[in-house]
Amino acid sequence: MIDIRLLREDFNTTKTALQRRGVETADIDRLVFLDEKHRRFTARRDQLRSEIKKLSAQISALRRSDKGETVDQLTAKSKSLSNEEKAVSAQAESVNSELRSLLLILPNLPDPDCPDGLTAESNVIIRSYPTRLPEYPLHQRVPHWDIGKELDILDMERGAKLSGSMFPLYKGMGAALVRALTSFALDLHADTFTEIQPPTLVRTQTMMGSGHLPKFSDEAYQVERDDLWAIPTAEVPLTSMFADEILEQSDLPILLTAHTPCFRREAGAAGSKTRGLLRLHEFNKVELFGYVTQDQAADVHSDMLRRAEELCKKLGLSYRVLDLCAGDMGLSAKRTYDVEVYAPGCDQWLEVSSVSWCGDYQARRANIRYRSADRVNQFVHTLNGSALAWPRIWAALVETYRLEDGSVEIPQCLQHYMRGVGRITK
RNA sequence: GGAGGGAUGCGAGAGUGGCCGAAUCGGGCGGUCUCGAAAACCGCUGUGUUGAAAGACACCGUGGGUUCAAAUCCCACUCCCUCCGCCA
CATH class of the missing domain: 3.30.930.10 (Bira Bifunctional Protein; Domain 2)
Known part of the structure; x- marks a missing residue:
């Protein structure tokens, strides 16, 4: 498959190259859309994971000093973040899988010297x-x-x-x-x-x-x-x-x-x-x-x-x-x-x-x-x-x-x- | 096909719930020493995603699950090794 970053960073050249291979404009636009969406979801997911990790560390530390009620509070908070993380992950995964299936059937970019034509x-x-x-x-x-x-x-x-x-x-x-x-x-x-x-x-x-x-x-x-x-x-x-x-x-x-x-x-x-x-x-x-x-x-x-x-x-x-x-x-x-x-x-x-x-x-x-x-x-x-x-x-x-x-x-x-x-x- | 054992970084190999992305040894790279080399000593050394950067996140065979938290517990699968059976 091609590097999705090419579409992100050099959209016009890449799009033209794909069109030489007969790829539909709509498919190219869809790829860009999914790529952006995917990155949004994964960014949010990673942020949630990071917070959960921090809370876990705090819980672990507090356990030792035996502050029961604070631990319960943090555990509850972490639990709710964890639920949100699961939901966001699932969304990220579903976008990723659509992106991947599109990418897997997308042809390679042609060499610039290769002749024009579709048949x-x-x-x-x-x-x-x-x-x-x-x-x-x-x-x-x-x-x-x-x-x-x-x-x-x-x-x-x-x-x-x-x-x-x-x-x-x-x-x-x-x-x-x-x-x-x-x-x-x-x-x-x-x-x-x-x-x-x-x-x-x-x-x-x-x-x-x-x-x-x-x-x-x-x-x-x-x-x-x-x-x-x-x-x-x-x-x-x-x-x-x-x-x-x-x-x-x-x-x-x-x-x-x-x-x-x-x-x-x-x-x-x-x-x-x-x-x-x-x-x-x-x-x-x-x-x-x-x-x-x-x-x-x-x-x-x-x-x-x-x-x-x-x-x-x-x-x-x-x-x-x-x-x-x-x-x-x-x-x-x-x-x-x-x-x-x-x-x-x-x-x-x-x-x-x-x-x-x-x-x-x-x-x-x-x-x-x-x-x-x-x-x-x-x-x-x-x-x-x-x-x-x-x-x-x-x-x-x-x-x-x-x-x-x-x-x-x-x-x-x-x-x-x-x-x-x-x-x-x- | 049956029974058992295993899978962790470049290699070997620890780790059985909470600073473990991971001890230790070996290899590799760099340095000190040397005329040079060896030895010794010191340092560095996995992959990827995202981000301008700092950083964040993921990956301990694969996929699920439990949990606030998984290399570590549970389930399924794959591969490798040993023994038995079968077989060109």
Whole structure:
């Protein structure tokens, strides 16, 4: 969440920034109103508590000198103050809880450099690789769901039998391909990122830390019986890994990578954009994550983006990078770059990575700080990015590498991870 | 799943109703001493909210309750440890 003091101390700038993200004026005004009210109540409450404390001390002292009636008098007075304190506390608490719930669904302030706009149409393509989309011959114009069936490496029907639509089942070299991609990526990141294998079912509190709750509860699978949630991305456990901790500045940056399954309900999604592997309830992804100081954020952000792009390049896929506009970014982000690969078979650009700098928004929620050199505690900055989400890569790969005879070539860099197999044939 | 034990500041660990936000030791930081270091000695050293400041208030696993007053008493929960059972 954002620091409420920004609204208090620099109202106009903050309001304008929030409006760029599509926040209603009425909500902003409500926040300011509640903040003032909350401070009034807590001030009164603290004043009452202070008086009660003083009376208690007097009672304690008088008890020893045995002044019965004075003690009774003071006790009665303290009792009535105590009752008032309870009432005021309750009011303060109720205002606080409304304030907090509003704050928890309020988006982060966008980076000033991030493009204006409220919808995906305003996202800016900042580069394409290769600069011009190559010509794809007819044999590369077959969608991956057909290729998967033809080569018997993807069985969406049986996946659906087990779990419903949008749950894929990879088979044979199809399954090996996902595993190869994972190993390839993790090995590539291992130079600077520490590999983590986190739990994939997490507490409500953990989902709150990254910003996935309370606003997006409809998007997540919930294990109600045990009060756990299936993670929609490794970002969730990685964000809360250091929750409620104070790190040393010398520990930073902390750079992590994790391969996990990701679960998304994708409520309401249906139609041509969901065929095959385009949109799934469960998929695998390698994630990059960073805890950094404010000064380190920009470098780590561009390094993560570079890594996502590097993977696309090494896999020989056409891709482009988008600078997301203020209104299209996720709740927690200040600046986001998306990487999209081109899938010639289904003729679509597929988002395979989203690299975000979240400032101190998540750190504030999860209470993650570091002791700076001048011994002042500050919130860390967090960054996350996929590198990469495999099903769409899988799709783009089999479509791009399909040969005239219907077989699919395996890119050189992956063959080592696939027992040396260079081609998937019928 | 059953039985028991525990949770206090950076770490260890006292504290069972009233100057306890918390003894003591260790660690860290600063100083004295030293050519320098070690040792010794002295001092400082939790987090947050609010306030211009002085200050005030909150926090002793979490949430409730009792009381004029709770780290301390009561209730519920969570986590950790030990033993038994079960198990990839």
